[in-house]
Amino acid sequence: MKKPDEIPTRERLLTSGAFLFAEKGFNGTSVRKVCEHANTSLNMVHHYFGSKAGLLDAIVEQFSSGVFLVPIRLLDKPLRSKDDFLSRIEMLFEATLDAYIEHRSVLLVVIREQADPKALPEFMSRFTQFLNQAKKMGYVREELHTDMVMGFLLDRIYSQVQLAPWIKRNYGTDLLGDPEYKKKWCEANIDVFVNGILS
């Protein structure tokens, strides 16, 4: 892990901005606070992002590229077989979960500020196409509404990562900090989804 002072200023501002906007909201956070938290001088937000709104845009953009790049790549290649389909669903679920966990602050900012990450609709539509392709190949039930169930896995991940502290407090399970539990949780959820869609 890099020491804080080895991380480039722009990156530190993105991290601090995401952390503070997630905690206090965009309106509740001053440029001064972001710079203090990132340990930079006061004009650095202006220098790198033009304004506080520019910083927010860059944070949301970071979510797009950081979270959806790997999953989109998994959906992009043609399916070779049913096994290929199943293992891609599995990798998709795990890769998306890991990305949401890694970028959890940014996720909270995106929700709180009702931002529109550019890559999300693209990811959604590719997921639907992916399921349609699997249907054409006979892996998925004919009567499945691929466009309506595509978000099932994503919503599951999204809710659990968003609500993680609440869940830990109320149930003691820790998806973010307990790799053993995370593994079992992934398997159990993929199992239901896959059984739910297969022909």
Place this chain on the structure above:
Amino acid sequence: MKKPDEIPTRERLLTSGAFLFAEKGFNGTSVRKVCEHANTSLNMVHHYFGSKAGLLDAIVEQFSSGVFLVPIRLLDKPLRSKDDFLSRIEMLFEATLDAYIEHRSVLLVVIREQADPKALPEFMSRFTQFLNQAKKMGYVREELHTDMVMGFLLDRIYSQVQLAPWIKRNYGTDLLGDPEYKKKWCEANIDVFVNGILS
């Protein structure tokens, strides 16, 4: 529908409080603003709820009773048959969706303030028991991790209701305002879940 001045003061304060806390957060909302919005005199929050924190507690409590009363009742009675199990899953999904839609402002407050609605853990544990009972009766696959998949439907509902304005803006579908779409969406999601858990 009642006219605003026919609704009791306490109820108007709960509605206005939920609306404003959802929009601006608990810290970003003054008692004065709540009273103005509810069209009451300034001491009414104090009179009914003791303080702004008391109003928040009452709003969260309202979420507990308003949202989980019907679903808990659906889980409570012993299962008679597989058909009974299937129709209860269906009713559970639709009743919970309707309750989340009706109490959407309160839901947003609960998330934003990281509150702990008392009835939610009870609902969760009854849902698990319900699936365990179905497993005992042979309706549900033996290898299903009932405790880990119990939240699948809830997370789906929760995410879609929370993100409804964003989804409408980006995809044009309207779960809150389009009954035809809502019906199809419910059917498609119940179909996947049920196929995913049945033996």
